[in-house]
Amino acid sequence: LEQWAHLCVGRGLHSMYFADGVVGLTPLGEWRPHSGGAPPDWLADATRVFEGDFTLDEDRLKIVDTVLGLWAMVLSLSRQGDSAAAEVHEVVMRQPRGTVFPPKYFNMLGHDLPTLLAATLDEERTDDSDLGAGSYP
Numbered sequence: 001l002e003q004w005a006h007l008c009v010g011r012g013l014h015s016m017y018f019a020d021g022v023v024g025l026t027p028l029g030e031w032r033p034h035s036g037g038a039p040p041d042w043l044a045d046a047t048r049v050f051e052g053d054f055t056l057d058e059d060r061l062k063i064v065d066t067v068l069g070l071w072a073m074v075l076s077l078s079r080q081g082d083s084a085a086a087e088v089h090e091v092v093m094r095q096p097r098g099t100v101f102p103p104k105y106f107n108m109l110g111h112d113l114p115t116l117l118a119a120t121l122d123e124e125r126t127d128d129s130d131l132g133a134g135s136y137p
Helices: 003-010 042-047 055-077 083-094 115-128
Strands: 017-019 026-027
Touching: 003 042, 003 055, 003 083, 042 083, 055 083, 055 115
Parallel strands: none
Antiparallel strands: 017 026
């Protein structure tokens, strides 16, 4: 969850490091397949927070709002051209939907909340299209 949040606040991969025990610290933004170190799916792992170990299963409910907020940031920032957010968006979209947004927690009140959020952001963007870039009503 912390890795996902770090990417969403605009710091990107260059301020995140992977310690491999051999070379030392490698900025994730410089990681290449031949360099060893971080597995290529580390970001996918970072977005599957509901698959992690929790002391109490019901504690997962406590992070639903946080994950939904991070998803809103990913959607908004990626649409503004933020490359780190766009990468998170792509990684989330490649995964089976239930791994990042388990229906047990995200299909509340009969709605798929991540999809509803994306649609709402699209509507707001269309409604504000006549405003200048960065303008707010």
